[in-house]
Amino acid sequence: MTFRKTLAAAALGLSLPLFAPHAVRAEEPRTPSPVASSGQAFDAALPALPSLKEEPVDGQKLLVIAYVVFWALAAGYLAQLALAQRRLRRDLDALQRRVDGDRGGT
Amino acid sequence: MSAKQPTDKPPLGMLVLTGLTFCTIAASAWHVFLNTPSDATLGIVQKIFYWHVGAAFGMLLGMVTASLASLLDLVSPNDRVDAIARATMEVGVVFALMVLTSGPIWARKSWGTYWTWEPRLTLTLLVLLLALAITAIRGLAADSESGRKIAAALGVLGAPAAYLIHVAVKLWGGTHPTVIDGGGIRSTEMRVSFWLSVAAMLLLCVTFIVARYRQIRIAQDTRELRLTLSARALEDNA
Numbered sequence: 095m096t097f098r099k100t101l102a103a104a105a106l107g108l109s110l111p112l113f114a115p116h117a118v119r120a121e122e123p124r125t126p127s128p129v130a131s132s133g134q135a136f137d138a139a140l141p142a143l144p145s146l147k148e149e150p151v152d153g154q155k156l157l158v159i160a161y162v163v164f165w166a167l168a169a170g171y172l173a174q175l176a177l178a179q180r181r182l183r184r185d186l187d188a189l190q191r192r193v194d195g196d197r198g199g200t
Numbered sequence: 201m202s203a204k205q206p207t208d209k210p211p212l213g214m215l216v217l218t219g220l221t222f223c224t225i226a227a228s229a230w231h232v233f234l235n236t237p238s239d240a241t242l243g244i245v246q247k248i249f250y251w252h253v254g255a256a257f258g259m260l261l262g263m264v265t266a267s268l269a270s271l272l273d274l275v276s277p278n279d280r281v282d283a284i285a286r287a288t289m290e291v292g293v294v295f296a297l298m299v300l301t302s303g304p305i306w307a308r309k310s311w312g313t314y315w316t317w318e319p320r321l322t323l324t325l326l327v328l329l330l331a332l333a334i335t336a337i338r339g340l341a342a343d344s345e346s347g348r349k350i351a352a353a354l355g356v357l358g359a360p361a362a363y364l365i366h367v368a369v370k371l372w373g374g375t376h377p378t379v380i381d382g383g384g385i386r387s388t389e390m391r392v393s394f395w396l397s398v399a400a401m402l403l404l405c406v407t408f409i410v411a412r413y414r415q416i417r418i419a420q421d422t423r424e425l426r427l428t429l430s431a432r433a434l435e436d437n438a
Contacts, residue, residue, distance in 0.1 A: 153244045156245050156305050161248075163223055163305070168294070168298070175408075185422050189425055196432075
């Protein structure tokens with residue numbers, strides 16, 4: 095258990111500095127993003143990234159991937175809750191047997 | 201034994217909440233896909249935005265509640281508050297993962313790249329790592345008083361971190377659009393879809409939190425009961 099704790103702490107400690115240089119770079123002043131007036135109704139401010147719209151991307155495919163991943167995460171957590179519930183029921187059954195045994199003994 | 205009843209039969213409130221969540225998600229999906237036009241600039245991929253922002257609201261709700269509960273748990277340790285902190289932080293992690301997967305997929309079309317180290321994205325990633333660390337500590341040291349205190353002390357950072365994520369674009373700029381504060385949604389259908397999706401995601405978040413909270417509370421009661429039985433058995437043997 096101590097080894098696992100040490101390993102988890104070390105992994106966390108080592109991973110944080112990896113992001114520090116990028117975080118500092120991200121704080122450097124940038125040209126403000128213009129609020130785009132284009133578009134029918136959705137007025138998202140598009141950044142002036144060089145690769146924007148240079149290569150065609152299948153938006154429908156991305157939409158499907160995003161929603162599949164999104165709901166897979168929700169379903170995954172639901173499955174984890176179900177597993178925890180099953181463990182809990184097993185624990186309670188074991189306790190019930192123990193209490194019944196105690197009652198039978200007294 | 202009364203402790204078994206809650207696991208066998210969910211309370212009416214939980215059933216109502218689950219039903220309401222399901223209906224709101226269905227209504228949101230119907231409105232987003234069948235009633236809302238695609239954006240002229242971004243196309244159909246813009247529809248990711250609705251649940252992406254909703255999930256971000258869920259993440260912030262989880263982190264802020266976990267932070268307040270952790271603070272309370274530090275001031276006056278209490279099993280109920282500990283269960284709230286644990287449940288909200290766990291659900292916060294799930295919603296942060298939703299945000300950090302759906303966002304980059306949308307960004308691929310919108311920004312031309314999956315990832316950029318801009319302030320809001322970097323902060324969200326750091327908050328996710330912090331929340332994962334706290335969840336790991338709670339998982340590894342569930343029965344340890346010091347582990348619980350360390351997790352609570354780290355958990356307090358959730359609210360300031362959530363606030364920084366919220367104001368990151370205003371403070372440091374970056375490539376994230378300021379849609380809500382900037383009045384970016386002009387179409388009524390889009391606005392309805394947006395708020396319906398936010399409501400759906402918040403309800404899903406609350407449903408997960410309540411379900412997990414109940415589990416943690418029953419687990420705490422079970423542990424207490426097991427300890428009491430063990431102590432009684434020791435007394436009997438003595």
